[in-house]
Amino acid sequence: MRGMTQHLTTGERVAWYRHRRGLSQDVLAGLVGRTADWLGKAENNRIELDRLSVIRALAHALDVSIGDLLGEPTLLEWSKDSGRRTLPALREALMDYRQLAPLIGTPDAGEPPTLAALRSDVGEVWDAYQDSRYGFAARQLPSLLSDALLAARSSSGDEREEANGLLAMTYQGAALVLGKLGENELAWIAADRGLAAAQLSGNKVIIGSLFRSVTHCLLSAGRFETAAQLVKDAAGYLEPGLGEPTPAYLSIYGTLFLTGAMAAARAEDRATAREFLQEAETAASRLGADANHMWTAFGPTNVAIHRVAAAGELGDVQVALDLGPQVDTRALPVERRVRHGLEVARALSAWNRTDDALAAVLEAEQLAPEQVRHHYMSRDLVLGWVRGTRGRPSRPIADLAERLRVV
Template identity: 90%
Template sequence: MTQHLTTGERVAWYRHRRGLSQDVLAGLVGRTADWLGKAENNRIELDRLSVIRALAHALDVSIGDLIGEPTLLEWSKDSGQRTVPALREALMDYRLLTPLIGTPADGEPPTLAALRSDVGEVWDAYQDSRYGFAARQLPPLLADALLVARTCADGEREEANGLLAMTYQGAAMVLGKLGENELAWMAADRGLAAAQLSGNNVIIGSLFRSVTHCLLSTGRFETAAQLVRDAAGFLEPGLGEPTPAYLSVYGTLFLTGAMAAARAEDRATTQEFLREAESAASRLGADANHMWTAFGPTNVAIHRVATAGELGDMQIAAELGPEVDTRGLPVERRVRHNLEVARALSAWNRTDEALAAVLEAEQLAPEQVRHHYMSRDLVLGWVRGTRGRPSQPVADLAERLRVV
């Protein structure tokens, strides 16, 4: 019912449903009624998740309710006509819960080599922002991975559980991008359990990152930051002579933590976590993609821009963002950075540059742009803020994003 509304308009919609006046809701979030009126009428952009969380809490709704998530995953050649519901069914298959009541698939399990290849294919699709393809591949892959983990020989069980964990993490990451936060939590939780059975601290660290992402998406920012501290403490003993994959997972964990701290408006912790990530990136020496982390100095620079935006330092984000060269990173990272830059530029009324950044992102990854609340809210804001008809490029983009 609210898919064609901006975040501010959704606040107004839910406020009316709750029977609250602007004065009352504004007081609950420590703002003035004038500020809330401007936010609801799109004269102030609600572009910080810390503010959106406060409004969601006061209205007793989820952050997803206010930012319009989840959104419908469009059918495509990649996705077929069985998308998120099929993945939901796979995660809720009771046979996944315990071997006492059956196995989730019939027939011969794939070899570890075949499973390793299939898991890599899904993760590559995630980093290419091909969510429809990943959503289509994940249900049978989950069944295969679990079957392998339950039936393999003792000497292969740890690797099999590691691949199962990475399959669950792939599901969690894709579902998170689609706004399916509860399903993402379920997948991350099961993935962490499998990771522990693998005995592989790199995989365990990778799953810690997924759990942190899930906490972020549901507005539990302080808890997410604390999890990063706890997880880092678990990983620190392995930093004496770490592999590149170990350093990458460790550093990426702090990047996720920096976003959590920024959304919690904790500047000191944000900078602390960014410094830890920068130190790990320096030890790594260059951008890399171990364990599909895209970790390195450039990803740290991306997160400096993103955290500045979350802290409300839009001028800093607008100045730093265009200077970061992301061409060597996976598509998902490049596109997310473009959206962060567009948000900062739009906040400074540099709409033409912001539009160019979104259009470039859409050319790289239309599915990611279609499903990210930031791009949808930016475009809706431009449409609402234009007297008369919006420009043709904005109108066409709004049509492609299904926001009008």
């Protein structure tokens, strides 16, 4: 059904699904505690639907998923990085019953890789994720999953624990990439299996990392309150190790609270969002500087990025606009820089500073075209600008809309 709505804004998709459900504007508006006038403006792109808490309420009332209203997933373009076997190959790898039930059949995978080679390959995929090279990561992950599973089953003792840890990080890499591409159900499968492997590793840092991945999946599914509760429970599990934590341990702990802050903000729970951001800031202060332990990009700057994002989710546009441009993200991985750039663009657009917002999106696109193309925020911003222009949109907006495949 999403293919029929791929060139619609979020507001236009609300109208499309509302008609399919046979609901009037008065009825749907009442179900989400709004007025029919507000809903009419949202459906006609005179109000931007840019808060996930509002989109979730509409999705719930229409009995559809958040992804249905955001238009996810989108097609992963072929490239030199991706080749011509992209997400279907990764889907096949995750759904191969022989990987799940070795008692009734195992794939003919040959010799298991050495742990050194596996560590290198896992690191390569994670680096690609942080560089927003999703096509490359999607291409590498199917064979990497097979290798990591074989290593985990072929090893013993301490080596088996390490192999399970690497398997968990492979699954987490898959979950993150799939989440970025809008494949939320597949991302959940990968995160669930990753957490199981992490527990077999006995490594609390890796277990904490997978808790974060499961939290991301709950966020994508619109289960914001559950995600926030998971963060509280996971923090309780990790707290005993905070006496003399390694930098990696502290980074995982702090990043978990950043994810929780977004969950709380999307649930419109200001107090918990503030509490989680403060806990993350305390961990960042203990760490002392920005770092990238366990590919977390954790530190004071990432905390500042999440303050801006949380403000945006809570509807505090002026706060996001005041704080956002002040955050210097140049030392962070590309994925973090671009995500923050889109957040700033959203705040600028909300204040009708379209030229500045467009400049922010174009800058982000230069850094990471794949990430910008697949993020609902950039697609909806650009499509809204196209729809909101009387006559033809400006050439830069029209060209960007064509590159993002939203028209």
